[in-house]
Amino acid sequence: MPRLCIVTALPAETRPLLDALKLRQSNARHLRLYSSETYLLLETGPGKLNAAACVGALLQLHPNINGIVNVGIAGGDFDYSQILAAHHICDHASGAQWFPHLPDNKVFKTIKTASVTTIDKPNTEYRDGLLFDMEAAGIFSAASRQLSTSQIHSIKVVSDNAECSINNITRNIVLELITRSLPTLVPMLDAIQTQNLGIQFDTAVMAEELINNTIAEVRHSVNDTQLLRQLVQRHIALTAELPPIDKTQGTAKSIRQALNATLAAQPFVYGEH
Numbered sequence: 634m635p636r637l638c639i640v641t642a643l644p645a646e647t648r649p650l651l652d653a654l655k656l657r658q659s660n661a662r663h664l665r666l667y668s669s670e671t672y673l674l675l676e677t678g679p680g681k682l683n684a685a686a687c688v689g690a691l692l693q694l695h696p697n698i699n700g701i702v703n704v705g706i707a708g709g710d711f712d713y714s715q716i717l718a719a720h721h722i723c724d725h726a727s728g729a730q731w732f733p734h735l736p737d738n739k740v741f742k743t744i745k746t747a748s749v750t751t752i753d754k755p756n757t758e759y760r761d762g763l764l765f766d767m768e769a770a771g772i773f774s775a776a777s778r779q780l781s782t783s784q785i786h787s788i789k790v791v792s793d794n795a796e797c798s799i800n801n802i803t804r805n806i807v808l809e810l811i812t813r814s815l816p817t818l819v820p821m822l823d824a825i826q827t828q829n830l831g832i833q834f835d836t837a838v839m840a841e842e843l844i845n846n847t848i849a850e851v852r853h854s855v856n857d858t859q860l861l862r863q864l865v866q867r868h869i870a871l872t873a874e875l876p877p878i879d880k881t882q883g884t885a886k887s888i889r890q891a892l893n894a895t896l897a898a899q900p901f902v903y904g905e906h
Contacts, residue, residue: 637700637826638673640688642768645807646705647676653815654822664690671826673698681724681751681771688775696862700784700825701776704818706792706807707749708756709764713797714810716817717764719787720746724770726753731773734783736828744821749787759795779867786825790814840865843875847888850880857885864892868899 639654641647647667650656656667656674664687665676673695677687692698711717722731735746748763751770759765769787776785790810793799811818844865848858868876876895882888 636668636671636673636695636698637702637822638675638691638695638698639822640675640677640684640701640703640768640772642677642679642684642705643804643807644676645804646811647674648808649812649815650674650704650818653819661691661694664694666691672822677768677772680767681753681769681774684768684771685775688772689778692776692779692863693859696779696859696866698780701772701780701786702822702825703769703772703785703787704811705766705768705789706802706810707764707766707789708759708793708799709747709791710759710761710794711747711764711791713791713794714813715791716744716814717747717789717791718744719749719764719769719789721748722769722773722787723748723750724774725750727770729770729774731770731777731782731785733786734781735786736825744788744817747789749789755799757793757799764789764791779863788818788821839875840869843878847878847880851883851885851888853885857889860889861885861892864889864896867896868892 639650651667654669654672656669656672659666659668667674675687675691677684718735719733720735749769750763750765751767752765756765766789773785792802792810844862847861853861865876876892878888879891882891
């Protein structure tokens with residue numbers, strides 16, 4: 634069954650979510666991964682490089698993930714403890730940008746949105762409408778290789794601003810911020826998961842059937858099958874349709890090359906919120 638994965642950076646961000654969602658540690662080599670029937674939770678450690686590496690490894694391990702939601706703290710010119718969803722992600726170092734297709738207003742209800750800039754070092758130059766974090770760009774960079782921007786979200790809790798210094802942040806403060814946010818966060822996560830399942834569950838079943846039919850006719854190794862599955866899922870994420878697979882191509886490699894050519898021709902289309 635497709636599952637939503639929550640991505641956190643810090644143990645203090647993780648702990649309240651483990652308890653609230655009844656998640657248990659999962660056996661995943663080199664990853665801090667927790668799971669339930671509905672959710673996965675990945676703790677990456679701080680920084681965008683850690684975040685990108687861990688999310689990339691996760692998507693290799695669990696190709697049936699149907700969405701990723703980054704939950705964590707951020708600083709900005711907003712009220713302390715305010716919860717915001719990102720409508721724009723920017724990597725300060727590279728200038729790379731992502732524009733999440735935010736869910737229906739019924740999902741986020743009265744939650745406001747903000748632009749999130751990922752930085753390599755803490756920043757205290759707070760600006761109107763802008764949040765600073767250290768992981769979101771890494772998460773989006775890795776996740777957008779397999780998922781569409783309608784399936785990747787970032788929800789931030791304000792931990793510091795001009796009146797509340799970043800130097801005051803402690804483990805206990807982060808625990809308290811995330812715990813206090815749970816009555817808002819958990820319904821949002823449930824709604825995102827329900828929406829993603831409603832859109833993608835039937836397609837996921839058909840995708841597996843397509844993959845199984847392909848490997849039944851054209852020999853695929855275990856690694857070939859994994860690569861094929863990733864390409865099929867990327868095509869679905871970009872077009873909401875199953876990809877055309879020409880089994881007369883003859884080899885697993887030639888089928889992948891044809892799918893890569895099809896994917897390269899697909900433009901990204903971003904929605905507005």
